[in-house]
Amino acid sequence: MxxxxxxxxxxxxxxxxxxxxxxxxxxxxxxNELITTVKITLKNNQNAADSSVAIWKDLDGEGGQNPVIDTLKLKANTVYVGKIQLLDESKNPVDNITEEVAEEAVEHLFVYKPSAGLGLSIERTDKDKNNLPIGIATKFTSTAAATGNLEIILRHQPGTKDGTETPGSSDVDVFFPTKVQ
Structure with missing residues (x-):
């Protein structure tokens, strides 16, 4: 016993x-990684000297101070090649979350949603190993002058990624005021 x-x-x-x-x-x-900064960099496809950078930054995270948000400014009737970068600037050194998203590309999808009437279309130009879009690399095409918002969402879709926004959950969801002029 x-x-x-x-x-x-x-x-x-x-x-x-x-x-x-x-x-x-x-x-x-x-x-979940803390994402304090979303940076979108766009270069004019015809003139590399013409670029636009907009940053969304919320260093104290959700619920604290309001984020600081740049306006994304684009020329009308122009094609831009773009890259998005996600950072955790609460760490020293700064943690580049974009690298992790790229490593886990089969689980992530960036969704770009221009507000109605903005005159902006966005194509994701990079693909994961399953030939599904990722959205770290993009092509922005502007049309007529307009103002609105660009919503950028990073969807986390482990085992469910199908190239659409529907499955999974959001790792980040931010808005950039946008002017096409």
């Missing part, structure tokens, strides 16, 4: 330790 109790106690302790280790691993895997 005594031997049985020792073995039972050992089994309970071992099972508890294994459960703790698994929970710790799951918690680590499910951690």
């Amino acid at each position: 005594r031997t049985y109790s020792k073995w039972m106690l050992l089994a309970v302790v071992a099972g508890s330790l294994a459960a703790c280790n698994k929970d710790d691993e799951d918690d680590h895997q499910d951690e």
Whole structure:
């Protein structure tokens, strides 16, 4: 009976330790990165000297101070080649989240939504290993002068990515005031 109790106690302790280790691993895997900065850089396809950079920055995270947001300014009837960059500037050195998104491309999709009447179309020009769009690299095509907003969403879609916005959850969802002039 005594031997049985020792073995039972050992089994309970071992099972508890294994459960703790698994929970710790799951918690680590499910951690969301803090994204404090979204930077969009666009270069005129015909004139590399003509570029536009807009930054959305919220260093204290959700619920604190309001984010600082640049206006994205584009010329009418112009094609731009673009890149998006995600950063966690709460760390030193700054953590480039874009690299992680690129490494896990089969689980991520950037969605670009210009407001109605903005006169802007966006094409994602990079693909993951399954030939589905990612959206780190883009082509922006502006038409007539207009103002509005550009919503940028990073969808996290592990095991469900199908090239559409629907599956998964949002890692980031920001708006840039946008002027096509």
